[in-house]
Amino acid sequence: MGWVCYPNSHSYTMTAVDRKFIIFTWGCQMNEDDAEQIAGLLMQMGYSPTQIAEEADLAVLVTCSVRAKPEQKAKSKLGELRVIKESNPSMIIGVCGCMAQKEGEQLRKHRPYLDFVVGTANISRIPDLICQIQRKRGFLSSLELPRAPKDALIVPKRAGRYGESIKSFVPVMYGCDNFCSYCVVPFVRGKERSREVRDIISEVEQLSKMGRKEITLLGQNVNSYGATLQEPTKFAQLLRKINDVDGIQRIRFTTSHPKDLSDDLINAMAETPKVCEHIHLAVQSGDDDILEQMNRRYDTAHIRERVSALRSAMPDIAITTDFLVGFPGETEDQFENTVRLAGDLRFDAAFMFAFNPIPKTAAADKSNQISESVKNQRLNRLIKLQNCITCEINDASIGKTYPVLIEGPSPRDPNRLTGLTRQNKTVNFPGSGEISGQQIDVRITEGHLYGFVGVRV
Ligand code: SF4
Structure with missing residues (x-):
């Protein structure tokens, strides 16, 4: 055989x-x-x-x-x-x-x-x-990396993954030209290049026919989508077009570089019913000098203003972030600025990491590396604070009702179903049966670090 x-x-x-x-x-x-x-x-x-x-x-x-x-x-x-x-x-x-x-x-x-x-x-x-x-x-x-913007944009046909998932990723662009000083992505994924709008729409239509209900548009920085196209197209325009594809119920995207988060995109998020009220905005540090050394090309005033613009356009939006602590030369005061920013902006959740020098990147060669014990101390402190904020925010949802897209039985308890809110938070609730892909209303009864427990309304 x-x-x-x-x-x-x-x-x-x-x-x-x-x-x-x-x-x-x-x-x-x-x-x-x-x-x-x-x-x-x-x-x-x-x-x-x-x-x-x-x-x-x-x-x-x-x-x-x-x-x-x-x-x-x-x-x-x-x-x-x-x-x-x-x-x-x-x-x-x-x-x-x-x-x-x-x-x-x-x-x-x-x-x-x-x-x-x-x-x-x-x-x-x-x-x-x-x-x-x-x-x-x-x-x-x-191992060849693409040399031209149009190279390597062919996405192999999917045959479905493990079972009948209701969700799918759709890459809209590849590579990155930002060269943040700690990041190896530009070296391993090549130059930024965007897929044509028609190819993306056609893939989303195919996924809809396969029964997918939720798609997540992927790119290292989706906010700069379209810059390499012959007829430059903004990411906001792409979102509006995908919103019109029948059968797809929810649209998500990741990741957003704060420097390119435009009003145009915020308006598109607020105005397109299928685009969910969640954004992952990778802040990395709350200190302006460190941000400059990271080559992030924004400052904390910009972050504060963008977070406020998002929340005033979509009051129920969930904003998540990344924090990188212990960047070379980070002082106690600079770390305190990150703690302050996290406390002020109260993100719904955060991925938090200690700096890790990666060969080829500019920051790896800096002589003022922070010791592992200091990095871990700072990381633990930030995690403690953020976990507390996440729990408080989730507790505040008790009694509220959210539309939940059911993914299937909870992996931990077959008598429960699991799904996501539009804010990308997990909800487990009593129930069984084959209703994955349906959207139902669930009232929240418990808030946790990972998300919620609720009851079907
Ligand atoms: S952190 Fe993101 S934006 Fe910066 S170089 Fe890496 S992939 Fe590009």
């Missing part, structure tokens, strides 16, 4: 379906979307998904290199897969994503069992590489 590859061609044809794949994903939504595209390609080849590594014929790791932890996890997963491959030598193991792009063929140096490494712009080459590996071509890699 197996599938046949035709040499000298990028096509592949199935003779039988008896092969399984497993994908491990770490990192941001971009990596999750890469994983969904890879799953789609593999399912078109006739592979079927499994959750059990021991029964997989093919294991793909989609990795992040923005934080240290995902890299460590991916490398330790590779060690586990090596052991499995010892008893199943025909198993194919590949690494994709940012870490693959950053480390390239070096990844194989101490891992002779690795079969392929594929960079962030080469996902569509995976079937071809697998065919070649099957023909005993040995280790292969595909």
Whole structure:
């Protein structure tokens, strides 16, 4: 049982379906979307998904290199897969994503069992590489980054991921030209380039036909969408067009760089009924000098003004953020400014990290690095404050009723259903049955750090 590859061609044809794949994903939504595209390609080849590594014929790791932890996890997963491959030598193991792009063929140096490494712009080459590996071509890699704005904008067709999800990611742009001094993304995902409006709309229409109800538009900075198009289009215009696609109930997007958050976009969010009242606005620091050293190109006055503009246009909006503490040279006073900003702006939630020097980035070479213990102390203090704010905000919703898009049974309790509010907060409530994809009203009875418990109205 197996599938046949035709040499000298990028096509592949199935003779039988008896092969399984497993994908491990770490990192941001971009990596999750890469994983969904890879799953789609593999399912078109006739592979079927499994959750059990021991029964997989093919294991793909989609990795992040923005934080240290995902890299460590991916490398330790590779060690586990090596052991499995010892008893199943025909198993194919590949690494994709940012870490693959950053480390390239070096990844194989101490891992002779690795079969392929594929960079962030080469996902569509995976079937071809697998065919070649099957023909005993040995280790292969595909790591070229796009040189022109139009390169690598083809999104492989999706075949649906694990089951009938009601949600999907839709990349609207790739790469980033901002070069924040701590971030490796511009080096591993290439120059900023936007997809054509018609391609995005056509993909959203396809997803709607597949039964998807909620889409999340992805880009490293969606606010600068369209700059590389021949007929430049603003992200606000794109949102208005997607709002008109039948069948889609909710539209989300991420991530928004504060420097490019325009009034035009805020108005589009407020005026388009399907665009949800949630924005992830990555603030990073509450200190102007640190922001300058991070090359973020905004100051805290701008952040305060934009948050206030968002809240006056959409009083029930949820605003989430990122904080990066312990940037090289950050003083106690500068950290206090971040604590003050977090306390003043009261974000609904935050991803909080300690600075981690990443090779290639400007901040990695700075001589005034902060010690691990100070970074951890500051991080813990900020987490404590933010968790307290998140709980207070969620407690204040008790008694209110929200429309919840049901995703299915709660993974922790089969007698409960789980779903999201338009503000992107999880709600668990008693119920069962196949009603995923329906939107119902739920009254909140408990507020928690993760979201809510409620009852169906
Ligand atoms: S905007 Fe800055 S933090 Fe975001 S991906 Fe680009 S370089 Fe990285």
